[in-house]
Amino acid sequence: MGSFLALGLAWLAVLVVSLVARIGPQRVIRGSFIALPFVFAAFPLIFTKHGDPLGSIDLGLFTLRISGEGIRIVATVTLKSWISVQAAALLVFTTTFHDLLEGLARLRFPRLMIAIVSLMYRYLAVLTGEASRMMRARSARMAEQAGARRPGVRWQARVVGNKVGALFIRSYERSERVYVAMQSRGYRGQIAHLHERPLALTAWATLCGGLLMAVMFQFAARQWFPHS
Amino acid sequence: MTSTSANSAFASANGAWVDVAGLHFRYPDGFDALKGITVQIAKGEKVALIGPNGAGKSTFMLHLNGINAPSEGKVTVGGMAVSRENLGRVRAEVGLVFQDPDDQLFSPTVYDDVAFGPVHMGLKKDEVDERVTRALADVGLSGFEKRLPHHMSIGQRKRAALATVLSMSPSVLVLDEPSAGLDPRGRRELIHLLRDLPQTMLVSTHDMKLVAEVFPRTIIMDAGEIVADGGTAAILADKDLLEAHGLEQP
Numbered sequence A: 001m002g003s004f005l006a007l008g009l010a011w012l013a014v015l016v017v018s019l020v021a022r023i024g025p026q027r028v029i030r031g032s033f034i035a036l037p038f039v040f041a042a043f044p045l046i047f048t049k050h051g052d053p054l055g056s057i058d059l060g061l062f063t064l065r066i067s068g069e070g071i072r073i074v075a076t077v078t079l080k081s082w083i084s085v086q087a088a089a090l091l092v093f094t095t096t097f098h099d100l101l102e103g104l105a106r107l108r109f110p111r112l113m114i115a116i117v118s119l120m121y122r123y124l125a126v127l128t129g130e131a132s133r134m135m136r137a138r139s140a141r142m143a144e145q146a147g148a149r150r151p152g153v154r155w156q157a158r159v160v161g162n163k164v165g166a167l168f169i170r171s172y173e174r175s176e177r178v179y180v181a182m183q184s185r186g187y188r189g190q191i192a193h194l195h196e197r198p199l200a201l202t203a204w205a206t207l208c209g210g211l212l213m214a215v216m217f218q219f220a221a222r223q224w225f226p227h228s
Numbered sequence B: 001m002t003s004t005s006a007n008s009a010f011a012s013a014n015g016a017w018v019d020v021a022g023l024h025f026r027y028p029d030g031f032d033a034l035k036g037i038t039v040q041i042a043k044g045e046k047v048a049l050i051g052p053n054g055a056g057k058s059t060f061m062l063h064l065n066g067i068n069a070p071s072e073g074k075v076t077v078g079g080m081a082v083s084r085e086n087l088g089r090v091r092a093e094v095g096l097v098f099q100d101p102d103d104q105l106f107s108p109t110v111y112d113d114v115a116f117g118p119v120h121m122g123l124k125k126d127e128v129d130e131r132v133t134r135a136l137a138d139v140g141l142s143g144f145e146k147r148l149p150h151h152m153s154i155g156q157r158k159r160a161a162l163a164t165v166l167s168m169s170p171s172v173l174v175l176d177e178p179s180a181g182l183d184p185r186g187r188r189e190l191i192h193l194l195r196d197l198p199q200t201m202l203v204s205t206h207d208m209k210l211v212a213e214v215f216p217r218t219i220i221m222d223a224g225e226i227v228a229d230g231g232t233a234a235i236l237a238d239k240d241l242l243e244a245h246g247l248e249q250p
Helices: A004-018 A025-031 A033-042 A068-094 A097-106 A111-140 A154-184 A201-224 B057-061 B082-095 B108-119 B124-138 B155-166 B184-196 B208-214 B232-238 B240-244
Strands: A051-059 A063-067 B016-026 B032-042 B046-050 B072-077 B094-097 B171-176 B200-204 B216-223 B225-231
Touching: A004 A025, A004 A068, A004 A201, A025 A033, A025 A068, A025 B184, A033 A068, A033 B124, A051 A068, A051 B072, A063 B108, A063 B232, A068 B072, A097 B057, A097 B082, A111 A154, A154 B094, A154 B155, A201 B208, B016 B200, B032 B057, B032 B200, B032 B225, B046 B057, B057 B200, B094 B155, B108 B124, B124 B155, B155 B184, B171 B240, B208 B232, B225 B232
Parallel strands: B046 B200, B046 B216, B094 B171, B171 B200
Antiparallel strands: A051 A063, B016 B032, B016 B072, B216 B225
8 A cells, every 4th residue: 555655646746846937737648648558568477477366267278367566566566657657747848848858868878869859859850841841742733633533541551651661761871961961060979068066056956855755755654555 | 173362362371370281082982072172261361152053062061070971182270180089179270160050950959969069079068068158158049058959940040050069169160052042031040150150261152142242262173173262252243254164153
């Protein structure tokens, strides 16, 4: 039970921050549905764990045993991932992309990964723009003639396939051009970075406050439910 | 090579800031892209590079900061040979700006992009900041530091792309199609900007009006060779020469 108390407190904290940031819980919760696949991944645990049997389902070939311990684990995994994703969504809503990258750098996240993420972010808009221009060019030529048969699914699938291929090649060629542009400005295979600014006092305070809060949730859970 | 009378006034071998001698370049597939380019550009000179698509203009420009290495011949900038040992210093000296600003601007914010060159030159934060501010002011984009490239107009992105090399304080600017895709106002602003910048310039373009307005000297390239090099007025007046190489008068 203790873990549920800690998770509940954590969720409350996310809720309060979302209200303070004037984002509201709805947007944060909507952004958190991306965690659903993890729940499905945890689902089989209900039957594969053995502790605390609650009943069984006879499927003819084999019998599924429902385990109480399994249900508890699935419930904590579900809540934990759901709250974590809400917290992540909240972070993305309240922080500029540039600050996020700087934060990752401070956490000693590998430079190369940060560079990849930053390039991905930069070129996402360019890529989607390119894709939508190709779509538009296709739609503009999707004429129909009265009485004529429309092309079949196989033909359409081939068109889509070709388009994906073309988009890949365009992106690949762009990456070559970007690389040349980077080389022209002194890039020799190592991403250089500016000396970091020292963290502001308020940032330190927030950081310590957050850590302290997490520790307190743990402490409260252990204090009130010492045996679970 | 069809040289016009004005040629001799510019082609002084001693005192040339950019000196290209007998440059040949062959692609790995055996295609001869450059067949003996020889050209001298004096410090502060502004030169237009024109010619049909596929003439080798871009291939040539990529030799000026060592992205492409010559198959034969030699390129010297500011007295330094463009070679593997000098690569870093040459790239600080020659600012190359590509046609598509989306290739040039690869960072999340304008600040990061303009700072990329200075940071790689190993400058301290204060100086990087100062250079970014100055470069953005030079192209009329003061206060754009935090902006995201994909939220800017094409004209603004073109100017930001120019700022990314100005921040490296290069003595030579090599620009590929700087006016392509700009609306009339953007073009006008670019013309003023190019006129005001003190750097030595080599600019490849199809925009003949830009050539006439900004550049005193013009080089025509076709099929990997320089076919004409001289005063812009004389070259642009030679209708037959222009038409023979797929160009037209402004």
